[in-house]
Amino acid sequence: MNTVFHITHVKSGSQWVYQILEECTPTRIVKPRVKVAQFYEDPILPGKVYPTVYVPYDRFAPTFIPKVKPAPHVSAFQNWQNFVEGKAPWKAFVVVRDLRDTLISLYFSLKVSHEIISNNVANEHRVLSELSFEDGILHLFGAGNGKLIARIQTSWLEASKRGEARLFRYEDMIADEIGQYEQIMDYCEMDIPRARLHEIVTRCSFAKQTGRKPGQEDVSSHFRKGISGDWKNHFTEKISTEFKKQFGQVLIDMGYEENLEW
Numbered sequence: 001m002n003t004v005f006h007i008t009h010v011k012s013g014s015q016w017v018y019q020i021l022e023e024c025t026p027t028r029i030v031k032p033r034v035k036v037a038q039f040y041e042d043p044i045l046p047g048k049v050y051p052t053v054y055v056p057y058d059r060f061a062p063t064f065i066p067k068v069k070p071a072p073h074v075s076a077f078q079n080w081q082n083f084v085e086g087k088a089p090w091k092a093f094v095v096v097r098d099l100r101d102t103l104i105s106l107y108f109s110l111k112v113s114h115e116i117i118s119n120n121v122a123n124e125h126r127v128l129s130e131l132s133f134e135d136g137i138l139h140l141f142g143a144g145n146g147k148l149i150a151r152i153q154t155s156w157l158e159a160s161k162r163g164e165a166r167l168f169r170y171e172d173m174i175a176d177e178i179g180q181y182e183q184i185m186d187y188c189e190m191d192i193p194r195a196r197l198h199e200i201v202t203r204c205s206f207a208k209q210t211g212r213k214p215g216q217e218d219v220s221s222h223f224r225k226g227i228s229g230d231w232k233n234h235f236t237e238k239i240s241t242e243f244k245k246q247f248g249q250v251l252i253d254m255g256y257e258e259n260l261e262w
Helices: 014-024 034-040 057-064 075-085 099-113 119-130 133-142 145-161 170-175 177-188 194-203 206-210 237-253
Strands: 003-008 049-053 090-096 166-169
Touching: 003 014, 003 145, 014 049, 014 194, 034 049, 034 057, 057 075, 057 145, 090 145, 090 170, 090 177, 099 119, 099 133, 099 145, 099 237, 119 133, 133 145, 133 237, 145 166, 145 237, 166 170, 166 177, 170 177, 177 194
Parallel strands: 003 049, 003 090, 090 166
Antiparallel strands: none
């Protein structure tokens, strides 16, 4: 049985995917913790399913599969025993989202709807509440949020090209929920009857959970809008110019744009 990693970044449907994974295989789920402590601090448990692992590949690989045998009595040593010496099987699927939509969604989440679960969230909430919308978005570019998300995306893009993971787009998942989740289950070799999977995915859809159609906005909800392309309603010329400087190449690398003429 594979150990399964749901690699992703914030505001890319991570809680939606988590919910579906938990309903599909509740006994195998390792619940997320603040700062991804369930991955970084605890031994990785063979055969379990790890949702919402917000980790770039360059930090995933040395934590999960150390190149050098660590000292005994630490989590890294157990990871070495299980996954290097023991060769326990594993799969990683990666969910990414257009970075422009991601940052717009993150803005509304941190400013309005996100539960205060850490000092970092509390600080970002305070800062964004004091800034204009435009300055708030630009702050997210420079506060490390944009850079970490970009790093997660591009590092796992390269890993997927090497066959170490399977990449999925949030945009494809909301356009074809059942088809994309079937692909995830098949890739990860998770044994669940198709009828059961379809029932879970349908019940966990945006419309079923919110009572709203995708595109109907509620800024106070974690499920704010449920669509792709919303960045077009919010990007100003200044935001677009700065985004292109910092992250334009990321959009091209990830296949969201062919050039900077958008």
